[in-house]
Amino acid sequence: MANLIFPSDFEWGAATAAYQIEGAAAEDGKGKSIWDTFTHQKGNILNNDTGDIACDHYHRYQEDIALMKEIGLDTYRFSISWPRVLPAGKGKVNQKGIDFYKRLVNQLLEAGIKPAATLYHWDLPEQLQLKGGWENRDTIYYFQEYAELMYSELGDLVPRWITHNEPFVVSMVGNLFGEHAPGYQDYNKALQVAHNLLVSHGLAVDSFRESGIKGEIGITLNLNHVYAKTDSKEDQQAKDYCDAFNNRWFLDPVFKAKYPTKLLALYQDKFGGFEIETGDMEIISREIDFLGINYYSRAVVEYAEDELLKHKTIKPEQAIYTAMNWEVYPDGLRDLLIRLNKEYTDKEIFITENGAAFADQLAADGQVHDQPRVDYLREHFKAAYQAIEAGVPLAGYYVWSLLDNFEWAFGYSKRFGIIHVDYQNQQQRTLKDSAKMFKQVIADNGLTD
Structure with missing residues (x-):
């Protein structure tokens, strides 16, 4: 492999989310979120896990920043x-909460x-959910006020600043599939939630x-490049529907001030619209400074007559899969980045999440030898480099995740971190081989022999 050196101002980072790592669920005046409620309802989360303690980052943030x-x-x-x-x-503002984030940010700055x-990574205050949550238009304006407070x-x-993380997941996984808080299965609700999230994004940009x-x-936005199983007219139609549902339903409003025409018409016909x-x-299409994308895998689809959106996803054989059962497909990242730059934006793009869950274990030597993740990240770094070579203004790359953490519906059963957290042994942190590899990548600003 030739040396792949990234632009000198390229930024390497890692990402986390509050509910997944902070813990301290009811400490220092914190109110309940929909995830506090959802995780305490038996049967919603694997092993009935909760984020009550998580990685205890609220108390251990200094140690984590040192890492x-x-x-x-x-x-x-x-x-x-x-x-x-x-x-x-x-x-009423909780000053102790504000003070925590000030301490966190100041310590980060001191560490260089x-x-x-990110303003919203899914933990809506429960008090607002009781008033209708994101389906209630008032929540748009409460979010704007919250954004103004944090600014x-x-x-x-x-x-x-990032307004929202993955509005697709908030709206569809939480309100259509019912797998995430608040746990509804209602198409009308999901569509209204998606729209209100996007309006709140635009107002937060205004503020x-x-x-x-x-x-x-x-x-x-969480996006995946969609590929048709075959070149047939039917499979191409399936690809178009899947892309509209997964990607364009959020990309088109933000960058083109409209929803995908065919899908909007189908929704209006079937559900009466929103x-x-x-x-x-x-408002939704207010100019932004950058687009953040979360990429984990691609989608391969074939035509399915009986499905509302005329497609079903298939699992390619002979592929490698992560512990989440997601196909490892780095080329999809490159293809997605090139497409976004070509069809949507010439602004900077950040990969705000990319990573993989594998069944990591502490070895006898006290280390975590996560070679599958090392390979996964290296191949995705290469794909990012190829996108830059193709002219994409890619400005940074945040690995998901810094720490093993509470993986939503999967509880603590999936490990995405480049740092191992031993939940049974006083939350002990251990840099995995992937973290050591990443350290070298950052030092070299790329991949070297």
């Missing part, structure tokens, strides 16, 4: 727990690590501009 510094991270993406700073989602803050408290310290903060703001107020699409 980030040891690895050499340029930047760290974290999320703010909305109910930690506004226990009821609105109104650029903070990147005023942290805006002089945090140079990169950011009005604040005068020196920094950049964007949104993170409420779009005058001016909403203009």
Whole structure:
């Protein structure tokens, strides 16, 4: 392999989310989130796990930042727990919550690590869910007020802001498939939630501009490049529907101020549509400074007459799969990045999440030899490099995740971290081989022989 050296200003980082790592679920005035409620309802989460303690990052953030510094991270993406700073989602501010994030950010800056803050990584305050959650249009404006609070408290310290993480997952996995909080299975609800999330994104961008903060703001979408099983007309139609559902339903409003025509017509015919107020699409499509993308795998589809969206995904044989049963397909990252740059945006793109879960174990030598993850990351770094070579303005890469953590519906059964967390042994942290490899990549600013 020839040396693959990234641009000199390229940023290497790792990402986490508040509910997955913080713990301290009811400490220092924090209010309940929908995930606190959902995880305590028996049967929702594998092994009935909860995020009550998680990685105890709330108490151990200094240790975790020291590990980030040891690895050499340029930047760290974290999320703010909305109910930690506004226990009821609105109104009274919890100063202890604000102070925690100030300590976290100041410590990052002291370590020479650029903070990147995500405003919403799924932990809606339970008090707002009781009023209808994201289906209730009022939540859009509560989110804007929460965003304004965080800009005023942290805006002089945090140079990169992300409004929402994966609105697809919030709307569809939480409100259509029922696998995530709040656990509904209702198409109308899911579509209204998706729309309201996007409007709240646009208003948070407006507030950011009005604040005068020196920094950049964007949104993170989980996207997967879609491939048809064959070149047949039917399979191509299946690909188009899958791409509209997975990708364009969120990309098109943000960058083109419209929903995919064919899918919108189908939804309106089948479900009677959802409420779009005058001016909403203009708000959603406010100019952003960058696009964040989370990429884990591709989708391969074939035509399925009986399905509402005329497609079903298939699992290619002879492929390698992660512990999540997701195909390892680095070329999909390259293809996706090139497509986004060509069809949607010439702005900077950040890979805000990419990584893999494998069945990691502490070896007899006290180390974690996670060669499958080492291979996974190296191949995806190569794909990112190929995209840059093809002209994509890729500006940074956040590995998911810094720590093994609470993996939503899968509880603690899946390990995505480059740092091993021993939940049974006082939360002991151990750098995996993948973290050591990543340290070398950062030091070299790329892949070298």
